[in-house]
Amino acid sequence: MKQLYYEVKKCLGCKSCEIACAIAHSLTGELFKALKEEALSLPRKKVSSSGDKNYPVSCRHCKDPKCVEACMAAALVYDKEKGMVLHDESRCVGCWMCVMVCPYSAIRPNIKTKIPIRCDKCKDKDEPSCVKACPTGAIIWQEEVEVIK
Amino acid sequence: MENFKEKSIDIATQEVLKKAKEENIKTAWDRLELQQPQCGFGQLGICCTICDMGPCRIDPFGEGAKAGVCGANADTIAARNLARKIAVGASAHSDHGRDVAHTLSLMSEGHAHDYEIVDIEKLKTLAQEFGIDITKTKEQIAKELSKKLLEEFGKQEGELIFCKRAPKKRQQIWKKLGITPRGIDREVVELLHTTTMGVDNDYKNLIATGLRCALSDGWGGSMVATDVQDIILGSPQPIRGKVNLGVLKEDYVNIVVHGHEPVLSEMAVKASLDPELIKLAKSKGAQGINLAGICCTANEVLMRHGIPVAGNFLQQELAIITGAVEVMMVDVQCIMPALQEVASCFHTKLVTTNPKARFPGVTHIEFEAKNAYEAAKKIMQLAIENFSQRNKERVNIPKQEMDLVAGFTKEVVFQILGGKYRATYKPLNEAIISGRLRGLAGVVGCNNPKQTHDYFHNTLVKELIKNDVLVLQTGCSAIACAKQGLLIPEAAKEYAGRGLQEICEAVGIPPVLHLGSCVDNSRILTAASYVIAEGGLGEDLSDIPAAGCAPEWMSEKAITIGFYFVASGVFTVFGASPFAVLGSDNLVHYLTHDLEEIVGAKFAFCDDPLEMSKMMIAHIDKKRKALNLKPVMYA
Numbered sequence: 001m002k003q004l005y006y007e008v009k010k011c012l013g014c015k016s017c018e019i020a021c022a023i024a025h026s027l028t029g030e031l032f033k034a035l036k037e038e039a040l041s042l043p044r045k046k047v048s049s050s051g052d053k054n055y056p057v058s059c060r061h062c063k064d065p066k067c068v069e070a071c072m073a074a075a076l077v078y079d080k081e082k083g084m085v086l087h088d089e090s091r092c093v094g095c096w097m098c099v100m101v102c103p104y105s106a107i108r109p110n111i112k113t114k115i116p117i118r119c120d121k122c123k124d125k126d127e128p129s130c131v132k133a134c135p136t137g138a139i140i141w142q143e144e145v146e147v148i149k
Numbered sequence: 150m151e152n153f154k155e156k157s158i159d160i161a162t163q164e165v166l167k168k169a170k171e172e173n174i175k176t177a178w179d180r181l182e183l184q185q186p187q188c189g190f191g192q193l194g195i196c197c198t199i200c201d202m203g204p205c206r207i208d209p210f211g212e213g214a215k216a217g218v219c220g221a222n223a224d225t226i227a228a229r230n231l232a233r234k235i236a237v238g239a240s241a242h243s244d245h246g247r248d249v250a251h252t253l254s255l256m257s258e259g260h261a262h263d264y265e266i267v268d269i270e271k272l273k274t275l276a277q278e279f280g281i282d283i284t285k286t287k288e289q290i291a292k293e294l295s296k297k298l299l300e301e302f303g304k305q306e307g308e309l310i311f312c313k314r315a316p317k318k319r320q321q322i323w324k325k326l327g328i329t330p331r332g333i334d335r336e337v338v339e340l341l342h343t344t345t346m347g348v349d350n351d352y353k354n355l356i357a358t359g360l361r362c363a364l365s366d367g368w369g370g371s372m373v374a375t376d377v378q379d380i381i382l383g384s385p386q387p388i389r390g391k392v393n394l395g396v397l398k399e400d401y402v403n404i405v406v407h408g409h410e411p412v413l414s415e416m417a418v419k420a421s422l423d424p425e426l427i428k429l430a431k432s433k434g435a436q437g438i439n440l441a442g443i444c445c446t447a448n449e450v451l452m453r454h455g456i457p458v459a460g461n462f463l464q465q466e467l468a469i470i471t472g473a474v475e476v477m478m479v480d481v482q483c484i485m486p487a488l489q490e491v492a493s494c495f496h497t498k499l500v501t502t503n504p505k506a507r508f509p510g511v512t513h514i515e516f517e518a519k520n521a522y523e524a525a526k527k528i529m530q531l532a533i534e535n536f537s538q539r540n541k542e543r544v545n546i547p548k549q550e551m552d553l554v555a556g557f558t559k560e561v562v563f564q565i566l567g568g569k570y571r572a573t574y575k576p577l578n579e580a581i582i583s584g585r586l587r588g589l590a591g592v593v594g595c596n597n598p599k600q601t602h603d604y605f606h607n608t609l610v611k612e613l614i615k616n617d618v619l620v621l622q623t624g625c626s627a628i629a630c631a632k633q634g635l636l637i638p639e640a641a642k643e644y645a646g647r648g649l650q651e652i653c654e655a656v657g658i659p660p661v662l663h664l665g666s667c668v669d670n671s672r673i674l675t676a677a678s679y680v681i682a683e684g685g686l687g688e689d690l691s692d693i694p695a696a697g698c699a700p701e702w703m704s705e706k707a708i709t710i711g712f713y714f715v716a717s718g719v720f721t722v723f724g725a726s727p728f729a730v731l732g733s734d735n736l737v738h739y740l741t742h743d744l745e746e747i748v749g750a751k752f753a754f755c756d757d758p759l760e761m762s763k764m765m766i767a768h769i770d771k772k773r774k775a776l777n778l779k780p781v782m783y784a
Contacts, residue, residue: 015190015206016188019188019189020186022210023186023189032192032731035210040211041210042210133186135188
């Protein structure tokens with residue numbers, strides 16, 4: 001099962017991943033046209049800075065997902081096989097509980113559509129669009145590795 | 150298997166790209182791939198690096214920053230970025246013009262013996278425009294004229310003399326808007342000033358200053374370049390030539406001239422005919438010396454001497470990859486930094502000649518007007534000596550070459566249409582008025598690997614001539630269509646609509662006319678002014694049923710050309726990506742709508758050549774209707 005990893009030292013904070021993410025989730029899949037779509041596709045990944053480092057932040061698909069626990073509409077489900085938190089948008093009531101409980105602030109509210117915005121690992125593509133977009137290779141898409149505590 | 154057809158419609162290009170792939174030589178197309186995806190902020194024009202409080206970016210999704218640290222919003226940032234590009238484009242053409250005028254000056258003082266006044270008529274015509282007494286000796290006239298021309302660059306007040314070539318009404322529009330250019334250098338400097346941190350924050354005002362700067366190029370620097378080149382190198386006449394990589398010859402010493410300033414390449418032409426050098430070449434086992442060109446230097450030597458054209462912008466690396474080029478000598482503009490590495494894969498010697506454009510570690514043979522012929526000879530010798538280093542097994546020249554006719558200037562077109570003894574624009578105007586000709590189109594500009602090479606130029610031009618629009622071309626666009634056989638008289642029968650066909654057959658011209666290099670876009674402006682002066686098609690350039698397009702543009706110079714066309718009243722379509730302005734809705738609306746009310750023309754952005762032709766034809770028809778012209782004869 002593949003996950004997104006980051007080599008934080010390499011992140012220059014260019015935000016190319018943000019733009020690529022928004023385009024990937026737009027209807028047309030093209031930058032110029034995506035900005036004209038009625039329901040604007042927003043980036044599911046945001047680059048934050050802390051100290052002298054930049055951190056591309058998106059849903060980490062935790063094995064023990066707080067958001068799933070907090071979801072009162074059962075719109076969020078953890079799929080063990082895919083290693084992903086799945087979001088059934090039709091069930092979502094826009095209560096923002098997931099936004100509040102996420103320890104990484106990786107889920108953002110889309111006020112307009114009243115649906116939270118979160119990474120879906122570009123499920124229809126070979127690899128998430130942010131990986132290809134990163135000009136320095138700071139975003140890595142690889143098989144999950146055990147992290148020794 | 151890579152699809153080379155998606156990269157270019159030109160078979161010669163496809164073949165050499167295949168060879169490059171096999172030999173693992175990287176070209177612009179490969180580097181474009183490595184750049185994917187390209188920066189969204191950059192594409193939208195909303196990244197600002199002007200001051201050190203930044204770099205700042207505006208969030209195109211409207212969630213984050215709406216202003217940079219200084220407070221500049223997307224409109225200001227996009228307009229400033231665009232304005233800077235206009236200034237740079239204008240500086241390139243105008244600095245070229247200055248160098249040519251300087252050569253005229255040196256020549257008139259006896260310091261540039263390799264040049265002479267070739268077109269005395271043009272010298273006198275120009276001198277009269279500047280109020281110089283033409284009864285003096287030609288040397289004296291040249292001296293006074295060059296002084297006046299160089300003064301145009303440093304002028305602080307008044308207006309550029311060439312602006313008087315524009316129809317009265319157009320001049321009034323410029324005056325009313327306060328965009329009449331005052332001095333060539335001043336407009337570039339002033340525009341740059343307005344874009345620095347904390348000066349002009351009004352995108353509309355930035356564009357107005359940009360329009361004035363662009364006019365100082367079109368009706369200034371570029372016009373100086375074109376006209377003085379005609380004086381000292383000769384005015385082009387219709388001439389046959391050949392185009393595409395097939396013009397390189399296997400058993401000859403191949404020398405490719407590339408860049409934009411023809412003052413040196415003219416000497417290269419002369420040196421390539423030098424019997425001693427030819428003898429030297431033969432002594433090294435070659436059949437002789439074969440000179441060919443790339444980009445606008447190619448257009449210049451083609452127009453004046455029929456020197457074959459090896460290709461357009463995206464073929465510069467490919468010419469070297471044929472393995473048959475001994476020397477590629479370059480001057481300024483559009484010379485890819487990548488040439489050095491590509492040349493290092495072969496015996497090819499890259500030679501820089503201009504102190505403004507150097508490569509680290511590359512042979513530099515500096516060219517000055519004083520030593521022009523000597524420098525050219527030295528480069529030829531270097532090429533001849535290099536012939537023995539060629540690895541014959543790696544030579545692979547595509548067979549493709551095509552005939553073309555070039556050399557149509559504003560003077561020549563109308564001699565042809567009107568006859569030598571009654572040279573007049575009347576037949577052209579009448580053709581438009583009667584509806585035999587729908588209108589005119591200028592299709593110009595570069596190549597851009599983001600689009601299928603040459604496809605946009607050819608698809609658009611074929612569609613235009615099919616609809617009885619006479620197409621005027623310059624630069625790499627002209628080379629693109631020449632390669633596909635649109636620049637021969639026979640093309641009229643195959644591709645042109647019935648009305649255009651009748652005209653082409655009657656006077657024996659191709660349906661697509663090659664007017665020269667990209668500084669020669671100034672020829673289109675003066676030609677259009679003559680059309681107005683002839684009468685029957687309105688009082689202003691914006692009245693003419695005409696449109697412009699740069700379908701595969703990439704250079705800042707193309708932006709400037711677009712701006713001086715629009716500022717002169719010509720509706721202009723840009724292909725590839727819009728000029729990095731889409732991050733500002735207000736600016737886009739201003740350029741593509743509001744400008745028409747202000748200067749009588751606007752921009753359009755389009756990425757489909759058939760759609761482009763529809764836009765241009767619709768505009769031409771709108772102008773025909775406004776003039777109450779008869780319906781198009783063979784619609």
